[in-house]
Amino acid sequence: MSTPGKVYLVGAGPGHPDLLTIKAQKLIRAADIIIYDRLVQEEILAEARRDVELIYVGKRPGQHQSRQEEINQLLVEAAHRAAVVVRLKGGDPVLFGRGGEEAEYLASHGVTFEVVPGVTAGLAVPMAAGIPVTHRDHSASVALVTGHRRSDRSTAEVNWRALAGLDTLVFFMSVGKLPEISSKLIEHGRPAHTPAAIIQKGYWPEEQTVVGTLGELPALAEREAIKPPAIIVIGEVVRVREKLTTFHRDLRRDKDEAVGFGLSADSLLVRIGATVRTAKDVVAAVELRLFDALEQPKTPAALAQAQGLELEPLRELLKRLAGLGLLLREAGVYRNAEASSRFLTSTSPECLCRRLDEELAAAEGYDPLAELQHPSKKSNNFRAKKG
Numbered sequence: 001m002s003t004p005g006k007v008y009l010v011g012a013g014p015g016h017p018d019l020l021t022i023k024a025q026k027l028i029r030a031a032d033i034i035i036y037d038r039l040v041q042e043e044i045l046a047e048a049r050r051d052v053e054l055i056y057v058g059k060r061p062g063q064h065q066s067r068q069e070e071i072n073q074l075l076v077e078a079a080h081r082a083a084v085v086v087r088l089k090g091g092d093p094v095l096f097g098r099g100g101e102e103a104e105y106l107a108s109h110g111v112t113f114e115v116v117p118g119v120t121a122g123l124a125v126p127m128a129a130g131i132p133v134t135h136r137d138h139s140a141s142v143a144l145v146t147g148h149r150r151s152d153r154s155t156a157e158v159n160w161r162a163l164a165g166l167d168t169l170v171f172f173m174s175v176g177k178l179p180e181i182s183s184k185l186i187e188h189g190r191p192a193h194t195p196a197a198i199i200q201k202g203y204w205p206e207e208q209t210v211v212g213t214l215g216e217l218p219a220l221a222e223r224e225a226i227k228p229p230a231i232i233v234i235g236e237v238v239r240v241r242e243k244l245t246t247f248h249r250d251l252r253r254d255k256d257e258a259v260g261f262g263l264s265a266d267s268l269l270v271r272i273g274a275t276v277r278t279a280k281d282v283v284a285a286v287e288l289r290l291f292d293a294l295e296q297p298k299t300p301a302a303l304a305q306a307q308g309l310e311l312e313p314l315r316e317l318l319k320r321l322a323g324l325g326l327l328l329r330e331a332g333v334y335r336n337a338e339a340s341s342r343f344l345t346s347t348s349p350e351c352l353c354r355r356l357d358e359e360l361a362a363a364e365g366y367d368p369l370a371e372l373q374h375p376s377k378k379s380n381n382f383r384a385k386k387g
């Protein structure tokens, strides 16, 4: 017997929201529950309904063990309690994304599901750096390779000889393995002078490209402090980049862009101010310093106690802020999303608190704190606290 709900295993593309497929966008907007990974931008989640249940299942810092079994069970459980469940993954869901494993699990548990392909980082990110992975003059074959193997699979030896003989090699999850990749390929016959590149966080504001030869790339990447996620491309196609460096990219993201929304600080302000409800929520959270408090994850109950607030209205407020993409919610614990840490905490260099407070203090007839504070605990407003 199949479940009442359907699980969509959806590719979110390499990071830039404009690289979502139309189907992915429709599903994100329709979803009752979104279960998402680390490489999904908060802007993409901001497309979701305000009352969506967002569940983060990416790796936590310091966590090494796979939570795959837990995630599989979560998907089945979600399909029993919601109509549209979106399992959102970076890039394409089945390319090194465990989408195949999740689909198998859903099938064997009678859950209705569908896989919605996404733009994989393996093809899009090299081109962001001006490197087409095939080219009639340089490459007729491409291998997409992972540097990360299951530690319990002794048979998972890489066939370096076969790889060394292919035209273009694209490595995922391999920043730490770059010295080994370079030396093994050279050992198996690939010339050390083969052009090679590593692209960190393509389509994100932190995008950075380092180009060199196969022999020198490990040292260059270390010198430039390249960090995961990154894609490594090896092959003659890397040369094409030299002819394409002048091309203009709409899809480039500037470092000083608001990471959470992809908008400048002023546009972010306009968007936040677009509805009274939203404005009221954000101002209330700013005045109560909830974003400061949520730099460390907390449950609604712990936050209510720490800030001396009424639990139920606070819980509702947190849900709405999570719906806006300003907070992240995982297993009932809330923490700041990147946009709120960057713009809405009082210690952030780009703090919007002051601007928001000034703009909205002018609007009469509302008291954003009324239902949240204990009558005995009514504090001064934000400006008064700043002194």
Ligand SMILES: C[S@@+](CC[C@H](N)C(=O)[O-])C[C@H]1O[C@@H](n2cnc3c(N)ncnc32)[C@H](O)[C@@H]1O
Pocket: 014, 015, 039, 089, 090, 091, 092, 093, 094, 095, 096, 097, 119, 120, 121, 122, 125, 171, 172, 173, 174, 199, 200, 201, 202, 203, 204, 228, 229, 230, 231
């Ligand atoms: C678990 S795999 C997921 C791949 C994904 N399913 C896809 O199709 O792109 C994660 C790896 O993809 C690569 N990756 C994903 N997004 C990237 C990006 N925007 N820039 C560079 N590498 C990226 C990195 O190698 C990262 O370690």
